[in-house]
Amino acid sequence: MTRSDVTAIVVTFDSAHALPECLGALRADGVPMLVVDNASTDDTIAIAEGQGARVIRNPRNEGYGRANNSGARAADTEFVLVVNPDCIVDSGAVATLIDAARRYPDAALFAPQIIEPNGRVFFQPRSLLSPYLHNPTGKLVLPEGEACTAFLSGACFLVRRDVFLKLGGFDENIFLFYEDDDLCRRIADVGSALIYVPQAGVRHGRGRSSEPKRGRIYASRWHQAWSRAYVSLKYGLPNPAPGMFAVNGLKALGAYLTFQRKLIERYGGSAAGAWAAMMGRKAF
Known part of the structure; x- marks a missing residue:
């Protein structure tokens, strides 16, 4: 059964090597997919269309933030799930994130537990831009359950589409990096919470979103x-x-x-x- 309350946005750039697993997991879980392609030169678009994803083709590489903003504007669902192409979302994880969103109506952004290739749980204990929940020494202590946090990774998260668009989405001056810190800061500044939902799992390839090339x-x-x-x-x-x-x-x-x-x-x-x-x- 296809969900009608969420759209997964996957921004790609020469991501053919990683895309089948990413989109396959979303498709198996009934999550509609919107791929925003940043002028790939490989088989990314063919793979996306073969997996049943809707595709927006950018004529040039617009960067991560701008491409995600395009996807959010094109979606028409209550939530959008931002997913890197090197992420594999576990079965049931999207439903778990949406359940958390229903239980925390004052929160805007929800992130799963992200597992890296070496088995390490990714959790950033502080953010450069955090206006609250200060942790000067950067001591890492994983939450034992759902928790309000200062920063959630842009690799995969669920966000209320209306809040995201009202804030202008990702800062379009940024091509890559720190756009997630900036978004988290702006969400916090308008009084909304960010919630870590560890019972929703995602496996992250970390750095595999684009095929390695010289330069x-x-x-x-x-x-x-x-x-x-x-x-x-x-x-x-x-x-x-x-x-x-x-x-x-x-x-x-x-x-x-x-x-x-x-x-x-x-x-x-x-x-x-x-x-x-x-x-x-x-x-x-």
């Missing part, structure tokens, strides 16, 4: 550094860009001297992203 580590690290600086300044926090540029610039120089390409991309990307933020460049 993608550099691009990923560029956006991570730029976005951290952007959200810090947005909320009046100290600008981390100068420090990131100095540290990663030195590390990139060391990597160049040892001809380690992955490290060159990693540290060079971080330094370049920090420099771009310092120069006032945009992410798009």
